[in-house]
Amino acid sequence: MICYYYEAPTNLFFVEGVPELLYYSHIPASVFALTVGLFVFVNNPKSLLNRILLLIALCFTAIAVVNLITWTNNQSDIILFAWSLVGPFQALVSILCIYFIYVFLHKKDISWKIKSIFTLLLAPVLLLATTNLNLSGFDLATCDAFQYEGEYYTLYYNLLGLLAILWTSTLLVKNYRKADRYFKKQIVLMGIGLELFLFLFVTIFYLAQYLTSIGFIEDSRLELYGFFGMTFFMAMMGTLIVRFKTFNVGMVASQALLIVLVILTASQFTYVASRTGTVITAVTLVFTAIIGIILVRSVKKEIAQRAELLVLTGKLEKANVRLKDLDKLKSEFVSIASHQLRSPLTAIRGYASLLREGNYGKIPVKGLEALERIEDSSKLMAIGIEDYLNVSRIESGNMKYNYADFNLKDETEKVCDDLRAEALKKGLTIIFRSDLNSRGVINADIGKTIQILQNLINNSVKYTPKGSIRVLVRDDVVRKKIFVDIVDTGIGMDEDALETVFEKFERASNANSVNISGTGLGLYVALKMAEAMKGGITAHSEGANRGSRFTIEMPLAL
Amino acid sequence: MYFNTILFILVICGSFYRFISLEDYLVSYKGDCDPDIEICYEYCEDNECFYYSIIERTASEVISLCGKDVTECDEAYECRNDVEECSIHFCKPKENEENVCVTNINKL
Helix, strand or coil: EECCCCCCCCCEEEECCCHHHHHHHHHHHHHHHHHHHHHHHHHHCCCCCHHHEEEEHHHHHHHHHHHHHHHCCHHHHHHHHHHHHHHHHHHHHHHHHHHHHHHHCCCCCCCCCHHHHHHHHHHHHHHHHCCCCCCCCCEEECCCCCHECCCHHHHHHHHHHHHHHHHHHHHHHHHHHHHHHHHHHHHHHHHHHHHHHHHCCCCCCCHHHHHHHCCCCCCHHHHHHHHHHHHHHHHHHHHHHHCCCCCCCHHHHHHHHHHHHHHHHHHHHHHHHHHHHHHHEEEEEEHHHHHHHHHHHHHHHHHHHHHHHHHHHHHHHHHHHHHHHHHHHHHHHHHHHHHHHHHHHHHHHHHHHHHHCCCCCCCCCCHHHHHHHHHHHHHHHHHHHHHHHHHHHHHCCCCCCCCEEEHHHHHHHHHHHHHHHHHHHHEEEEEEECCCCCCCEEEEHHHHHHHHHHHHHHEEEHHHCCCCCEEEEEEEEECEEEEEEECCCCCCCCHHHHHCCCCCCCCCHHHHHHHHCCCHHHHHHHHHHHHHHHEEEEEECCCCCCEEEEEEEEEEEC | CHEEEEEEEEEEEEHHHHHHHCCCCCEEEECCCCCCCEEEEEEECCCCEEEEEEEEHHHHHHHHHHHHCCCCCCHHHHCCCCCCCCECCCCCCCCCCCCCEECCCCCC
């Protein structure tokens, strides 16, 4: 039926007497939305985020079209058909915005549970859209249907918009806290764009509808301002595309988008006839151009920075390769040098021993003392060389382990027996004890394990001026672990020393007080060997001069 | 989401069918009113006042009687007894405080 006070539109939407802002608020916003939506979709159609953005743009354009029809048409059936779709489209935009934010933040599709919630929320709007609860009639005199709009239906789909504002802002704030600096900037831009769009679109739309239906305002021209929210949203999307490549769109394409947006804004001069429209278009054009120039400049700067970063990364990679080569050369050098030193040292030790034992004739007592010192020093030197060699092997990954089952308790007892004589020379006792619930068998390299035990017990002997060294072998069958505790009454360690005791070339600050020589590599080598055999070593001390406890931990072979 | 898309297409088709094909909705328009015998709504423009009532009836019926334009159709302004969904509303001063009601029956 025809609204008898109103003229029929020309070219679908154009009619005289409508608010000047009508075309300006609807057409550019829709063209912007469609341009950006189609642009990101064409550039990467497989991206879910891009598809949702296109859907939002399409729904928004649909709302703009049906709203234009309600403003400009004079046929009740066409107006009511268009009017009845406002609610479903608006509800869909609200739900799509939540979906969009989920995918933007988590970079993946949402679960079927959330999709089901979306469907449940949308269902009432869609199922009741064609009933009288949405629209029941039309006023031919005023050419609108405000008095025939269902109050609860309108309230429901507007509440969905409010829900979208709360839901998306909560998601954005929650994820902002966890995000890195780069993503935080993207979240801020997305938040400003989307929330402003939803706020303007939902609240202004609802206010205009409500105030017109109760007769507080003559017509709903207030709702026209709600459409400007989309321009802000798309401006932010444009920034995200250009600045952060959020939608995986290329740099050249992004700049092309900016140029298209500026041309689109400028093209409004061709149909905006009124002075207000011209002024607003000019302001928008200047605004868009300024933002465009700033963005392009920032992109250029970023490209330059990236190029610089690429050069630096290349240099760094080369330096890293060189460093690795140098490290390898160092390890090889240490290995070769140690081997070269070890061979003559074996001869020195051997001949010193032969001389001391009288194989080359009788040696005077003073000579024997000198030979003993030569033997002791060369022994220390041999140990030192062995440590260097071990470090070199560990760091170059050339340390070989021959795994076999053996009894750790028996081997520990043997080591204690071997070192007992040396301890007795210093007036120390080595007490061995075991408390096992298993056989005490482990699967490890027996040679390396003995080396670890010797190193730790020998250390205790060296750093204990008086008292005893207690060695306890115990196990924990539940955790499938076996432990060897070496507890001494020696010089102990303070907290600082405990932290660094397993590091290379580290010795406790009070180690020199007992006049003991050492390379500071023994514990480092022992720990690395234990770790390689899936075990470990820990050190404890109550403080300086309060003794130490070293615990070797190895997995039981049950 | 496919379910919603199908539902959405059905909504568009359903709305088209109801409002454009069936014309299944109410229409209201201004009817005649004589302030000497009824309480009328008043509308004044350029020192000239008009009196009217509001007629509400189904669009399909009006179209069957008068076509799409009610202005040149006398039958659009009266409700026959055999038609249920047809009513003529006159101004009610207490209920419609924002409207000006005019009558000469007794001074309001």
